[in-house]
Amino acid sequence: xSQVLELTAKSVEEAKTQAAAKLSxxxxxxxxxxxxxxKGLFGKSSVRVRAEVMASAVAAEKPAAKPKATKAAKPAAxxxxxxxxxxxxxxxEAVVEAVAAAEEPKKARSGRGKKAADAPAPAAKSEEGExxxxxxxxxxxxGEALLGLxxxxxxxxxxxxxxxxxxxxxxxxxxxxxGKDVAYLVGKHGEVLNSLQYVLNIxxxxxxxxGVRATLDGNDFRRRREDKLTQHAQRVADExxxxxxEAVLEAMPAFDRRIVHKALMGYAGVATYSEGEEPNRRVVIxxxx
Numbered sequence: 686x687s688q689v690l691e692l693t694a695k696s697v698e699e700a701k702t703q704a705a706a707k708l709s710x711x712x713x714x715x716x717x718x719x720x721x722x723x724k725g726l727f728g729k730s731s732v733r734v735r736a737e738v739m740a741s742a743v744a745a746e747k748p749a750a751k752p753k754a755t756k757a758a759k760p761a762a763x764x765x766x767x768x769x770x771x772x773x774x775x776x777x778e779a780v781v782e783a784v785a786a787a788e789e790p791k792k793a794r795s796g797r798g799k800k801a802a803d804a805p806a807p808a809a810k811s812e813e814g815e816x817x818x819x820x821x822x823x824x825x826x827x828g829e830a831l832l833g834l835x836x837x838x839x840x841x842x843x844x845x846x847x848x849x850x851x852x853x854x855x856x857x858x859x860x861x862x863x864g865k866d867v868a869y870l871v872g873k874h875g876e877v878l879n880s881l882q883y884v885l886n887i888x889x890x891x892x893x894x895x896g897v898r899a900t901l902d903g904n905d906f907r908r909r910r911e912d913k914l915t916q917h918a919q920r921v922a923d924e925x926x927x928x929x930x931e932a933v934l935e936a937m938p939a940f941d942r943r944i945v946h947k948a949l950m951g952y953a954g955v956a957t958y959s960e961g962e963e964p965n966r967r968v969v970i971x972x973x974x
Contacts, residue, residue: 690735690736692704697717697719697935700736708736716736716739718735719967721733735924827858834885835899844864845864848860851902860901914944921970929972933970937968949970954973
């Protein structure tokens with residue numbers, strides 16, 4: 686059965702639901718690329734999309750079809766390590782609650798009605814974009830400060846995870862996670878890892894407040910995600926060049942958007958830009974002028 690199809694629906698969400706039903710997979714295993722958005726009369730609109738089953742989902746299906754149970758057992762064990770969805774929510778909830786509890790006394794001490802106490806918050810929102818603060822360069826001291834914040838969160842959540850700075854690139858401090866509980870911090874499709882990274886950067890914007898940001902990685906998730914997004918972006922770029930029409934990718938976090946922009950930087954025949962507001966900000970791949 687083909688793992689790719691094109692269809693038209695009233696919205697991207699409806700298209701994903703229809704595609705999942707037709708391809709007999711869950712919606713979380715569907716990757717959507719918007720090919721065309723049409724606005725009709727009386728405010729009615731539709732969207733034509735390309736739906737594709739994620740490579741990880743396709744790979745997981747093949748061993749399951751084999752009659753020998755011993756061969757199917759290996760992919761199942763690997764999936765459990767990479768995406769332990771059942772444990773993900775309690776872990777991230779514990780971390781978020783711990784951070785909120787730590788911040789509450791400071792808000793109380795700052796006094797009611799003081800706008801200055803809330804001033805750093807907008808900076809965290811602006812930092813979610815892939816552009817912005819290009820002149821900020823993180824230092825080793827910034828890396829240690831971010832590690833301290835992160836370790837406080839991990840300890841509050843009683844997680845057995847080690848963290849260390851693996852690289853500093855511009856304003857980004859890359860932090861590698863390993864240990865017994867690291868799989869829970871990655872979660873399904875990296876959702877927990879992205880949430881923890883977001884909470885860490887919000888906290889950093891208030892306590893470090895210099896535009897430095899952290900990028901978290903565990904179980905080599907970021908590298909695998911980068912390879913997958915790069916291949917997908919280049920495949921869509923080739924379609925854009927062939928059709929001569931722009932394509933709008935599915936909404937993704939800032940880290941993933943940067944990967945797409947980087948993958949197509951200097952790619953002949955196309956240009957990229959982002960549009961929309963978080964958390965629905967998307968990358969547009971358009972024919973080059």
